[in-house]
Structure formats: C-alpha cells, structure tokens
Amino acid sequence: MLSYYFDLAIRSIKRTPFISALMIAALAAGVGMTVTMLSVYMQLSHDPAQSLSKQPYALQLQSHPASQGGSYGGAMRQLTYMDANAIQRQRNDGATVVMFKSSFAAISPNTEIDPQFVEGRVTTRDFFELFEPEFISGNVWSEQVDLEADFVAVITESLARSLYPGQEAVGQSITLNISEYRVIGVIKDFAPQPKYYDLNNSAFDNGESVFVPFSLTPIAEISNSGNTNGWRAEVINSYEDFINSEYHWIQVWKAFDSPSQRESFDRWMRGYIDEQREAGRFPNPDASYFLRTSEEWLEINGVVVDESRILVMISALFLVVCIINTIGLLLGKFLKSAPAIGTRRALGASQWQIFLQHIVEVSIIGFAGGLAGLVMASLVLSGLDRILSSGMGVSHLMLTQLHWSMWLWAPAIAIVSSVAAGLLPAWRICRMPPSLYLKIQ
Template identity: 30%
Template structure:
C-alpha cells in the first residue's frame, strides 16, 4: 500500500498546483535557511582531528604578577611564555611535543617573472607534522639534526611550491625567504585543518592555512618576528633575547599522549613543573594550571561565537514560521478533498488508511521541498563564500549535512501535515454523501 499511496502523493502534486507550489516553496525556503546556517555552524564546530583529538593537549600556565589578580579569575591569554614552552618540549611526558608561533615574511621567487611577495607561515618543531597528521606530497619534515642546529630549511605548502617552482618536485632547491637562503626539504599535500586549533592567535581559525614552515630554532636564531598577538605584564627590554627571557606570552605548546587516560600524568607533571618554577620566583599567582584537549580547547577559546549559535536558532525559528504557513496551506488543500474522503470512507476505508494516505502525500511534498531547499541552500552557501576566504572554507556542505537536509525537510513536512491529516480523518461520510 505504501507504493500505491506514494504514487497517489506524486499525482496529488498536480491538484491545486498553486497551493502545492506555495507549500513546496515555503518549505524549501525554510529548509534552505536552516540548513545553510547549520552547515556553517557545523563546519565551525567540527572536530578537526577526531582520530586523536582526545590525545592532543594544550597547556596553559599563568605567568602574570600577583598585583590585580583575583583567585579564580579566568585566564584570558591563550599562549604561554617561550621558556615554559621550551621546558615542556624538554620534559613533558608524551609521545610527541611541539611548540610554535606564527611567522610571516617576504620571499624572492626563483622564477624571475614573479615579483617578491609576502606569505604567512608557522615556526613549529618537527613533531608538529606527525602530531597533526600533515601529509607530504614530496620530501619530509626536517631532521632532528636540522632542528638542533637551527638549519635554514623550509617545508612549503603544495600551492606555494607550485607557485614558486611550477609543477615539479622542489626538494633540494633553494629560495630566499625573510632575507636568508633556505633549502626546501618537503612539500605538504593540500591540507587544511578547520578550525586551525593548533594556532588560534593571528588570523582567522578558518583561514586557508600556512604557506610555509620553518623550524622553531631557526626562527628564533633569525629573530623572526611573530605573526600574532603577544601579552606582556611587564616592560619588555630591548632585543629579541629579552623577549625570550621574559614572561610575555606569545608561544603555543601541544603535547600528544599515547592515550586519553594519560591526561592525569601530564597534568601532574604540569603542576610539579609550576611548583618548581615558583621556587625560582616565577608564577606568583599560583593559579591553576589548565590542560585542554582539542574539543575543550575549542570551547574554552570560543571558536564558535555566540552570534553564530544565535543565527542558527533564528534560522530554525524561521523554519518553524514556514511550517505554520505550510500547515495552513495543507488544511486548505485537504479541505477541498472532503467529498473524496467521504466516498472512500463509505466504501470501507478506515481512518488509519486515510491517515496513512494523506501523511504519505505530505512526505512527497517534503521530498520535493527538500530537493528545492537543497538547491537553494547550495546557492546561499555560494553567496556566503563570496564574503571572504575564511567563509569560503566554511561554506561547504558535506555528506552529513546533505543527508540532514532531507531529514529536516521530510520531518518538517510530516510535522506540518499531522494536524491537516488528522482533520481529514474526521470527515463524516454520511454528511459528505448527503451533500453530493
């Protein structure tokens, strides 16, 4: 019977074409508005590395002075000092550790037809690539020996490598970067982590990503200025060495453990380290040492803003308004079929059969509205993508959202059709037959 009622539902689309078109368009607009907004929110709050997000931790240590501090006060800074980052690299338990900061500089392309230009990058330690599962198209990360001596080596992103050298393997070639000659040791495959949780200072967390990577030790040796925020509670002395020795926060550290259960061990090490630093006269606030996994870090730093969540709620509110209008249109459509319902009831059709027939008709409306809503959602996402590169990275619908579009549309149609369908079941056959 389902197939029969489904065919009737498809044929019913031809009845009252104006009402049918209004229902489908109303439902499609509501679905498109809610799905496009939900897609953006889904991409913004998406776990960027689900296979190991529970094993990646970022520590926060408060180095600020005691003056003006209230116990329990939230630490707004999301970076740590250079000396704390280096000590974490040397001693923190875990399978991998990295410290990093954003850098930027000019490059002189080896191809003469391209003028010098600026590009943004990252200065991490070599564990960064394995920690965040960065794929390589050519070569590999720099060696431990390169890192130890701060060698002038660079890993390029694939788009940047193709821009500088063309579609060839550039490993071993040299380029002038930030005023120094660097040797290319690797090229990352097209890779994009959204959001960029590994570095939330400097730029949008939804930007395309880094164009080059150099060792942290190399960046420090060349005194490469950081591309991002820095917080200082004291007067910073002159020179780069003063920054390294200061309690200014401008570096991010990450630790990867073998399992999520190793978090307590890492937390204990962090607390013991802070106690040792207090004996040296540092960390006078005695503030709690925080440790976040990836999802906790996204929540703490407010990667998904309250405005985005509010927009999603408003979009679903608009969908509910569309449902109310759809209910009215369905009532109007089903009311003109009262005589048909009376004849079917007189011929022996039960109320449950009438209910199933008309409910399946609303499902057909929901499917058609879902297809149209999906097309409108794609169009809305394309318009959103035009607002900037970061939004272009977010305005992409994956298979989950594609399936959710049809679930929302069919569910909305069923919800809207419950009252009209129930009203259709209440038709009294005798009254309808007398009126004929």
C-alpha cells in the same frame, strides 16, 4: 498500494499547483534556514583532532599575577619564548610542539617567478608527528635540527607548484625574507577547520604554506605575525629583549604515549614552576599549568559561541511558524477535495486508507521542500562566504560550506515537518462522514 497512493498524490498536487507551490516554498524557507544554521553550527563545533592517532593537549601556564586575570580558562593561551623553549628542550616525555605564526616573502631561485607573500609556521618537528599533515615527497627535519638550527623548510604542494613549476621541489633553495633555506619536504595543503592548533587570529584562518625550525627563531630573528600578549609594560629595544621578555606569543602542544610519560612531564612542570617562582619570574603564588584537550581548547577559545546555538533555536522556531502556515494551506487543499474523498469512502475505502493517502501526499511535498531548502541553504552559505572573503580577505569556505550530513538531514527534517503539518488535516478529512460528501456531490 503505496504506488497507488503516490499516483493519487501526484495528481492532487497537479490539480492545485499554486497551493502546492506555496507549501513547498514555506517548507523550503523553514528547512533552508534551519539547515543553514545547523551547518554553520556543526562546522564550528567540529573537532578535526578526533581523527588523529594521538590525543593532542594545548599547554597553558598560569604564571602571571592573579589580578591580571586570564580570559582563557584562567590562564593566557600562549607562553613566553623562555618558557616554551625550556619545555621544548625537555624532550623525554612525549611529543612537544612549540610554534608561532610568521609571514614571509617567498622567493624562487627562478628570477622569472614573482616573489609571494605567504604565511608560515615556525615550529618543531613534532608538529608533523602530532598533527599529521600528509607528505608528498621528502620528509621533516631531524631531531638534531630542533636543537642545533639549520636553514631547512617544508612547504605545501600549492607553494611548490607556484615556485617550482614542473620541477621537484625537494632539494631546491627558497629565500624567505632575506635568508636562504633548503626545501627538504613537500606536504599536501594543510588547513584543518577549525584551525584548532592556533586559534589566535581566526578559528577559520587559512593554513600556512611554509614550515621552518623553531630553533632558527633567535638566529634569523623571525617575527611573529600572530598575537602577542603581556601583563606588564616592558622596554623592548632589540629582538633579544623581545624573546627574553614576559610577552606571551608561543603556542605549545603536548602528546603522550603512556600515562607514565604524562606523570613524568607533570613532575617536571611542577619542578619548573617552583624553580621559576623562586627566581621571581612567576609572581603568582598559585602558579600552575593546564593541559587542554582539543575539544576543551575549542570551547575555551569560544569557537562555538552561545549566539550560534541561539541562532539554531531561532531557525527551529521559524520552521515551526512555516509548519503552522502549511497546516492552514493543507486544510484548505484537503477540504476542497472532500467530494472526491466522499465517493471513495462510499465505494469502500477505509479511514486509514484515506489518512495514509494524504500522508503520502504531504510526504512528497515535504521532500520537494527539503530539496528546495538545500538549494536555498547552499545559496545563502555561498553568499555568506563571498561577503566574509571580501570583508576580511580570508576564505571561510569550510565554515560556509554545506555540511555533508545536511544532505540527509534536510529531506528528513522536511518530511517530518510536512507529516507533522499534515496529521491534523489528514485526520480531519478522513473522519468526516461519507454521507456528507455524497450530499455535496
């Protein structure tokens, strides 16, 4: 019977192509707007760390005066070099990732290849254990390198192809700025979106291309290309002054293998805070620290802002307006076919059969509107990515990429919307007495 209703629905749509096209366009506009906002919201609220084998925690240290405030959950989101280095050297309690972003001029040993300006990450070896970038060849540096610096580097697959075309990158030399490094590992391009492990410049910033040991920081005097924050004025005349200052520019993440490790780290941190307070470094009498899950970290840093939720609500209201317009169009369309419906009723068709026939028709219109809405959403997001890329110089492809679930949600939303719009018109047409239709005939 459904195949018969489907055939009737297709014939009905063909008889009124203009009105049918208007309804499909109205639903496509509403669904397209809703799907666009939903997709952006879902990309913003996505937590890539959920797939990791260990739960990462962002570490915050509340050490500055309370009067200076702290816009990230009551504390600055980064640490000083002195504090980060002390935490990194206390390595007995789980994984410790200490890092910052830097920029390098990457120079291949092949003089025919032009130097490249790349983003890099100065970090500890636990970065690779905790955040799990995939190695293609080679490996990360040893634990000893985190204590005694060595000029080694891990690079991405894209950079390896660019600097060493057709060659194995591991074992090659690479010059970063003025220092020569030895490539010991190659990973697949790594850019989780949002880039939860470093939200300083942008939650949807491009990933880094080269990774070098944090222990090289004071030796190579590696500059920071991320954010640097401070709560007091300090005179900085040298790199040594900078790393010994109270400027906050280092990100620290922790992970634990057991509750006992976390308890041990908690004891150490409390002892360290008391020690620094007594030494006069921490002027806040209530100095403390926080461990934030990746989900909490995204929320504290405002990756999912209230405005994005409001936009989703506005798009839903726009969809409601489109549904109301579709109701009017359906009423006109169904009433126009009243004589044919009267004949079918007179020949024995029940109210339910007439009602179901029209619901099948609006479902087909809804499905077509959903597909058109998907195309519209894809075009809008593609245009948005081009605008953001040209305006900021950064690709926001993940943010402006249609979320995979929308390919399921869009037709579902469209069909539900069209059925909701068609309930009243279908009910009206199936409730009218057959005698009235026959008189019209």
